[in-house]
Amino acid sequence: MGTLQMRRVYEEAGENDGCRILVDRLWPRGISKEKAKLDLWAKNIAPSAGLRKWYGHDPEKYPEFCEKYREELSQNPGWADFRKYVSDQLADGNVTLLYGARTGEISNASVLLRLLHA
16 A cells, blocks of 8 residues: 655655646646656646635635535545545555645645545
8 A cells, every 4th residue: 555645746756756646727837747747637626716716825714725625526526536546546556646836735735635545
């Protein structure tokens, strides 16, 4: 069983990353697809444009963002498939959720990490 982790997409790919999944809806600025070394771009499970714009990575809004994002995921038909994909990948090795935000602790990737660990 592998480890589920997260890291900023702008960091160099690590030897222990395993399956690399970008979990943002928008492609991160200034990084090529080759440098990102993705296995999957899961933009369908990222927060909606409206939620992302409302949140704006405001730390004070993070608790409410978490609730709203979990609600979006519960209504997202791709969420179950994504969970299964991650579970299948973890059976073979590590999985790294990639995000573009400067503050990973208050990113959608951190919400996904907690939900997938549950």
